[in-house]
């Protein structure tokens with residue numbers, strides 16, 4: 001029984017988002033591009049975007065709400081400039097290497113959500 005419980009815990013944590021991987025991904029301008037448009041905090045930060053709300057404001061959202069916004073913001077604003085990180089629908093001029101492939105994996109999405117959830121905490 002104890003072994004079974006331990007297995008269940010391992011299975012759950014293997015799928016959960018990783019805060020440190022999420023932090024690294026947000027900062028990675030070659031992969032996520034988040035900071036091209038967003039700053040991390042409302043105070044703004046040098047070399048970060050000011051086109052979109054600060055990511056710290058997103059901590060008010062639940063993990064599910066964060067997920068669906070990062071996956072495809074067009075569900076909430078069809079005219080958004082935010083890339084749909086988990087969709088390949090309706091895109092134009094996609095480079096051959098990216099055709100039919102979402103920009104981020106489900107695991108990366110989980111990692112981002114885990115990290116963004118920490119931003120609003122004191």
Ligand code: HEC
Nearest residue numbers: 032033034037051052053057058069070077080081082083
């Ligand atoms: C090209 C610019 C751009 C990039 C790159 C971008 N975003 Fe956004 N994002 C926006 C804009 C603009 C909004 C405001 C919503 C809208 O467009 O209506 C937004 C909204 C959001 C929201 C909802 C914010 C809220 O307070 O309701 C979240 C969460 C978010 N972005 C996360 C991300 C993450 C995480 C990344 C990187 C993986 C990212 N964004 C990359 C432009 C961008």
